[in-house]
Amino acid sequence: MNFEFTEEQTLLRKTVRQFVDTEIIPYIAEWDMNGGFDPKVWKRLAEIGLMGVCIPEKYGGAGMDYNSLAIVCEELERGDTAFRTAVSVHTGLNSMTLMQWGTDTQKEKYLTPQAKGEKIGAFGLTEPGAGSDVAAMNSFAKRDGDYYILNGQKTWISLCDIADHFIVFAYTDKEKAHHGISAFIVEREWAGFSSKAIKGKYGIRAGNTGELFFDDVKIPIDNLLGEEGEGFKIAMSALDNGRFTVAAGAVGLIQACIEASVKYCKERETFGKPIGEHQLVGQMLAKMEAGYEMSKLLVYRVGELKNKGVRNTRETSLAKWQACDFANKAADDAVQIHGAYGYSDEYPVARYLRNSKAPVIYEGTREIHTIMQADYVLGKRNDKKLRCMLPSWPFE
Numbered sequence: 001m002n003f004e005f006t007e008e009q010t011l012l013r014k015t016v017r018q019f020v021d022t023e024i025i026p027y028i029a030e031w032d033m034n035g036g037f038d039p040k041v042w043k044r045l046a047e048i049g050l051m052g053v054c055i056p057e058k059y060g061g062a063g064m065d066y067n068s069l070a071i072v073c074e075e076l077e078r079g080d081t082a083f084r085t086a087v088s089v090h091t092g093l094n095s096m097t098l099m100q101w102g103t104d105t106q107k108e109k110y111l112t113p114q115a116k117g118e119k120i121g122a123f124g125l126t127e128p129g130a131g132s133d134v135a136a137m138n139s140f141a142k143r144d145g146d147y148y149i150l151n152g153q154k155t156w157i158s159l160c161d162i163a164d165h166f167i168v169f170a171y172t173d174k175e176k177a178h179h180g181i182s183a184f185i186v187e188r189e190w191a192g193f194s195s196k197a198i199k200g201k202y203g204i205r206a207g208n209t210g211e212l213f214f215d216d217v218k219i220p221i222d223n224l225l226g227e228e229g230e231g232f233k234i235a236m237s238a239l240d241n242g243r244f245t246v247a248a249g250a251v252g253l254i255q256a257c258i259e260a261s262v263k264y265c266k267e268r269e270t271f272g273k274p275i276g277e278h279q280l281v282g283q284m285l286a287k288m289e290a291g292y293e294m295s296k297l298l299v300y301r302v303g304e305l306k307n308k309g310v311r312n313t314r315e316t317s318l319a320k321w322q323a324c325d326f327a328n329k330a331a332d333d334a335v336q337i338h339g340a341y342g343y344s345d346e347y348p349v350a351r352y353l354r355n356s357k358a359p360v361i362y363e364g365t366r367e368i369h370t371i372m373q374a375d376y377v378l379g380k381r382n383d384k385k386l387r388c389m390l391p392s393w394p395f396e
């Protein structure tokens with residue numbers, strides 16, 4: 001067991017923190033209010049190597065380990081959840097899935113430009129009638145010679161209007177239930193594809209989320225990811241990577257809550273003393289600190305398991321569930337500590353609270369993770385090695 005960060009990881013954290021402090025935090029209140037961030041940020045994320053942190057150098061990435069990805073997510077979400085969500089979707093859900101399941105040709109064509117930040121990837125699983133219950137999806141891809149013809153709709157898809165490539169899940173054989181779902185790589189430019197943003201979101205307002213529509217989209221058979229019928233397994237393995245990034249981001253959000261609250265606790269006085277000296281206020285800070293430290297341990301353990309190349313669905317689910325719950329509670333308490341001022345745009349804590357809610361819903365709701373953990377404890381779940389495992393680190 002080693003609790004030390006490497007020099008490279010420490011430098012990475014410093015770089016991302018500096019980027020967040022100078023290029024995100026000064027503008028985020030405006031981006032949050034206007035419903036989108038400056039597209040130049042994408043270019044900057046690529047320039048400092050954040051679009052493919054844990055993707056091997058041979059595919060255009062930085063070749064760092066999986067805990068380096070956690071560090072990036074933590075630091076980005078300290079600035080705003082929208083940026084961590086973008087990395088979760090682009091790297092965690094899309095690029096790492098291509099790295100795990102893609103053919104050499106698919107990796108060269110899609111993973112390499114994504115890792116370099118030249119193209120952006122996203123992930124389309126959820127449908128209007130199928131969220132937690134993935135198998136309730138209706139999208140269907142019918143084989144027709146050298147193509148599949150895809151029809152259907154996805155909703156609540158992050159980066160829906162921004163991404164160039166999407167990993168999309170659809171039935172190829174409805175009678176086989178979970179075993180009849182397949183995964184495809186779909187390009188935005190193909191005929192029959194369209195997207196539309198959802199307006200009026202509660203949080204992550206600087207981010208782009210919305211619907212995808214597929215109207216007779218012709219997908220070349222070479223863009224089938226994995227084997228026909230392997231889509232459900234691919235989706236769940238993608239979530240093992242996405243959830244890891246969500247959990248890491250939650251750590252960063254807790255840190256942002258602590259920073260804002262400690263500052264306010266020293267400034268604001270009631271009954272003749274700074275509010276931090278009232279024990280009940282201190283208790284809220286103490287709980288934030290406990291959540292922060294516990295979440296970090298859960299997250300970095302998962303990073304280590306990924307580095308070793310072992311299956312980590314159980315540990316990832318626990319880290320995601322707990323870290324997101326801790327972050328949601330920390331943000332609620334941060335608003336409480338700020339009193340009425342916390343209930344306005346004057347301080348960032350109201351944004352933290354709004355942002356902390358979606359991660360308790362996406363990539364497995366709080367309830368789904370609770371059920372998963374109960375099933376593990378009861379011995380009802382047993383994860384086996386997958387046909388394609390995420391490569392261990394250091395990469396070959």
Ligand SMILES: Cc1cc2nc3c(=O)[nH]c(=O)nc-3n(C[C@H](O)[C@H](O)[C@H](O)COP(=O)(O)OP(=O)(O)OC[C@H]3O[C@@H](n4cnc5c(N)ncnc54)[C@H](O)[C@@H]3O)c2cc1C
Binds near residue numbers: 204209362364367
């Ligand atoms: C900001 C944002 C971004 C998103 N980005 C993406 C994305 O990029 N790609 C993508 O594919 N999806 C994305 N999603 C969708 C997200 O993954 C789904 O919202 C999530 O899976 C939950 O599905 P649902 O909203 O349909 O809720 P439902 O599944 O309808 O659940 C509704 C409620 O019932 C509970 N529930 C459901 N089943 C059970 C059960 N068996 N036992 C107990 N309780 C249960 C749930 O926990 C929840 O409280 C995003 C969502 C948000 C909010």
